[in-house]
Amino acid sequence: MDVPGGRDYEKKVVFAGGRQRKENRPRQAVSQRLCGGIWMRKDSRAMDQRWQQDENNVVDLVELFDLLWGHAWQLVLGMVLGAAVALGATWFLILPRYEAAASIYIVSASNHAVVDLTDLQIGAQLTADYQELLLSRPLMEDVIQQLGLKELPGGQALPVEKLREMIQITNTPDTRILKITVTSLDPRQSADIANQLVEQASVYLPRIMGTEKPRLVEAAIPPESKSSPSYVKNSVLGGLLGAVLWAVALVLGHLMNDTFVTPEDVERYLGIQPLAAIPEGNLETRRRKSKHHAGRKGRRSP
Numbered sequence: 001m002d003v004p005g006g007r008d009y010e011k012k013v014v015f016a017g018g019r020q021r022k023e024n025r026p027r028q029a030v031s032q033r034l035c036g037g038i039w040m041r042k043d044s045r046a047m048d049q050r051w052q053q054d055e056n057n058v059v060d061l062v063e064l065f066d067l068l069w070g071h072a073w074q075l076v077l078g079m080v081l082g083a084a085v086a087l088g089a090t091w092f093l094i095l096p097r098y099e100a101a102a103s104i105y106i107v108s109a110s111n112h113a114v115v116d117l118t119d120l121q122i123g124a125q126l127t128a129d130y131q132e133l134l135l136s137r138p139l140m141e142d143v144i145q146q147l148g149l150k151e152l153p154g155g156q157a158l159p160v161e162k163l164r165e166m167i168q169i170t171n172t173p174d175t176r177i178l179k180i181t182v183t184s185l186d187p188r189q190s191a192d193i194a195n196q197l198v199e200q201a202s203v204y205l206p207r208i209m210g211t212e213k214p215r216l217v218e219a220a221i222p223p224e225s226k227s228s229p230s231y232v233k234n235s236v237l238g239g240l241l242g243a244v245l246w247a248v249a250l251v252l253g254h255l256m257n258d259t260f261v262t263p264e265d266v267e268r269y270l271g272i273q274p275l276a277a278i279p280e281g282n283l284e285t286r287r288r289k290s291k292h293h294a295g296r297k298g299r300r301s302p
Helices: 044-055 060-071 072-093 117-131 137-147 161-166 187-209 231-256 263-270 283-300
Strands: 009-016 018-026 030-035 037-041 100-106 167-170 177-184 215-218
Touching: 009 167, 030 177, 037 117, 060 072, 060 231, 100 161, 100 187, 117 167, 117 177, 137 161, 161 167, 161 177, 177 187
Parallel strands: none
Antiparallel strands: 009 018, 030 037, 100 177, 100 215, 167 177
């Protein structure tokens, strides 16, 4: 029954006061609940549509696991390719670096006397000052001048900022020992810079701070092996990255594929139960094979 306003209505029987009467109500199912004295109306059809839409948008983790498990060989292939690319890039594009380290001991004895508790406390406080002053510009310039460091062979002198990037100064916890580590492309150069920095610091720092010069604990020697890069580490990271990227590509391709593959997909997304499934194939080829098979049986029979 159509009424003005464009909405469909139907007649329903309502029991009121023991008598039956007919009244027009909307065809859409409407649920009413009394909650705290307030009537709440909800369109059940709209709720069902939203629920169906939310259910379709849910990602099935089991389905994704089956997808990745079914393409496990591709993940292994991606891991192998990623490891090979990382190893090649590390071998041909990254230059090996070498580290050399020297250590100094901070003292603060007064009047050449035996070091007492006060001197130890002062020495611990001076450690932080030494860490800053060892990277000061005058000290860096003296090291560059003494060693004749060049930015490029036959080029200009090495900038102070680049020399600072090559130097790392650390303090062993609860000690007054400073470790000066220099990283360079040349193992001999890394040891020379560390030793020269200690030598210049023993002259420059006492004059600036008015304290005793630091004592040399261990001189730097040229390293025999590189400190970086690590071929094994980079290969493992490259393999993991390759497998992850391949898995992401598979998952995105699966989520963006909106074609129906199985009857379950039709039921899930359209809410329709399929009656039958027609297998895809070449009927002409099947017909020829069946005729050929029947002909061979006819020739064999007496």
